[in-house]
Amino acid sequence: DMKVTQMPRYLIKRMGENVLLECGQDMSHETMYWYRQDPGLGLQLIYISYDVDSNSEGDIPKGYRVSRKKREHFSLILDSAKTNQTSVYFCASSFYGTGTGNTLYFGEGSRLIVV
Amino acid sequence: GQGVEQPDNLMSVEGTFARVNCTYSTSGFNGLSWYQQREGHAPVFLSYVVLDGLKDSGHFSTFLSRSNGYSYLLLTELQIKDSASYLCAVRDNNNRIFFGDGTQLVVKP
Numbered sequence: 001d002m003k004v005t006q007m008p009r010y011l012i013k014r015m016g017e018n019v020l021l022e023c024g025q026d027m028s029h030e031t032m033y034w035y036r037q038d039p040g041l042g043l044q045l046i047y048i049s050y051d052v053d054s055n056s057e058g059d060i061p062k063g064y065r066v067s068r069k070k071r072e073h074f075s076l077i078l079d080s081a082k083t084n085q086t087s088v089y090f091c092a093s094s095f096y097g098t099g100t101g102n103t104l105y106f107g108e109g110s111r112l113i114v115v
Numbered sequence: 116g117q118g119v120e121q122p123d124n125l126m127s128v129e130g131t132f133a134r135v136n137c138t139y140s141t142s143g144f145n146g147l148s149w150y151q152q153r154e155g156h157a158p159v160f161l162s163y164v165v166l167d168g169l170k171d172s173g174h175f176s177t178f179l180s181r182s183n184g185y186s187y188l189l190l191t192e193l194q195i196k197d198s199a200s201y202l203c204a205v206r207d208n209n210n211r212i213f214f215g216d217g218t219q220l221v222v223k224p
Contacts, residue, residue: 099163102147
């Protein structure tokens with residue numbers, strides 16, 4: 001069905017609470033990404049996953065960790081959320097190849113507010 | 116992060132064209148892609164290039180010069196509905212994809 005699904009879509013958490021954002025894809029893509037986007041800005045890469053249990057840091061990994069135990073699922077975890085982690089989080093996936101690897105499929109985003 | 120730069124804003128007139136520029140400096144190069152993003156929505160893939168030159172895809176065309184670290188997205192026969200943010204994204208040698216901040220295109224009647 002070529003879809004990337006993010007849950008939850010909207011979330012309000014208190015500072016210090018743990019946050020779990022989940023992402024699933026049905027295209028058997030090897031590579032998955034987590035980005036955050038703040039108002040008026042582009043997407044900042046948090047983590048990339050090349051396949052199950054093969055994850056690598058992006059530009060802004062501090063305060064985040066990820067988990068990929070199945071190819072179709074990629075989770076983003078915030079241990080002890082901070083107010084500056086209020087943002088919209090996008091998950092994306094792609095095949096690994098030279099051409100197809102440049103085509104990202106995005107989920108609809110998860111809007112997180114930390115108060 | 117990796118350096119991907121775009122102008123913040125661009126304005127053009129319905130029926131004409133708009134060129135969105137992008138310059139980049141990354142750890143290696145493994146392709147460049149363009150996305151359209153509307154307010155409150157996820158980015159949508161438009162086009163990618165890996166080789167130098169112009170790639171004509173009708174309403175959207177994409178140019179790349181790897182030696183200059185430069186690309187542009189050309190939109191022709193502009194319509195009001197083309198008003199959106201256009202994001203440039205570069206894939207490095209580790210297959211990480213880095214985005215510019217986006218160019219907000221406004222198409223006026």
